[in-house]
Amino acid sequence: MDAFTALYSRKSTRDFAEMVPGDAFIEKILNAGMAAPVGRSRYETMHLTVVSNYDLLQDITHITADETSRNRAPFYGAPVVIFVSSNNERKDLRLSDTGCIIENMAVAARALGLASIYLWGFIAPMKEHPDLVARLNLPEGFEPISALGIGYAKQDLDTYSEPRHAIDVNYVK
Numbered sequence: 122m123d124a125f126t127a128l129y130s131r132k133s134t135r136d137f138a139e140m141v142p143g144d145a146f147i148e149k150i151l152n153a154g155m156a157a158p159v160g161r162s163r164y165e166t167m168h169l170t171v172v173s174n175y176d177l178l179q180d181i182t183h184i185t186a187d188e189t190s191r192n193r194a195p196f197y198g199a200p201v202v203i204f205v206s207s208n209n210e211r212k213d214l215r216l217s218d219t220g221c222i223i224e225n226m227a228v229a230a231r232a233l234g235l236a237s238i239y240l241w242g243f244i245a246p247m248k249e250h251p252d253l254v255a256r257l258n259l260p261e262g263f264e265p266i267s268a269l270g271i272g273y274a275k276q277d278l279d280t281y282s283e284p285r286h287a288i289d290v291n292y293v294k
């Protein structure tokens with residue numbers, strides 16, 4: 122799949138199958154994350170945690186899922202969740218750096234035929250439970266910022282040759 126097809130075909134999946142992606146796929150996705158731009162090149166302020174521990178994902182789900190929210194939120198059954206954490210003292214850079222890393226990983230996942238979902242909403246409720254955050258075994262001082270759920274979609278993934286969304290543009294020439 123070429124780069125533009127992968128970009129256009131990345132789409133949030135909210136219904137994952139149980140099958141777990143192989144380690145080789147996860148490694149490629151992590152490498153794509155490491156290829157992302159990070160402000161002031163401070164890669165040491167970022168940290169990636171691959172969680173495939175069913176019990177931990179279930180415990181987070183039970184504590185953070187809003188009963189009125191979408192089915193099987195926050196992970197929608199994704200069997201692997203990659204947490205992106207930061208200890209950057211410039212807190213304004215944390216979300217931007219994380220966004221770049223997550224998007225690279227999401228596009229890489231799609232290029233490999235895997236589905237993904239950007240997950241931010243559950244992070245604040247999860248942080249209200251330090252015991253759950255502790256189970257990520259993060260290095261001292263790091264905080265989870267967002268996560269990417271990865272797996273196989275229950276329904277076949279579509280392939281797109283153009284963007285599915287539009288953003289207003291103006292030109293200054």
Ligand SMILES: Cc1cc2nc3c(=O)[nH]c(=O)nc-3n(C[C@H](O)[C@H](O)[C@H](O)COP(=O)(O)O)c2cc1C
Nearest residue numbers: 131132133134135220238239240241242243285286
């Ligand atoms: C910063 C950010 C946070 C997001 N947080 C969540 C989330 O917590 N839960 C969720 O289901 N989707 C989340 N999404 C996914 C968006 O809802 C989704 O990307 C958007 O609706 C566009 O759809 P698409 O990804 O299929 O193109 C998030 C996306 C971004 C960029």
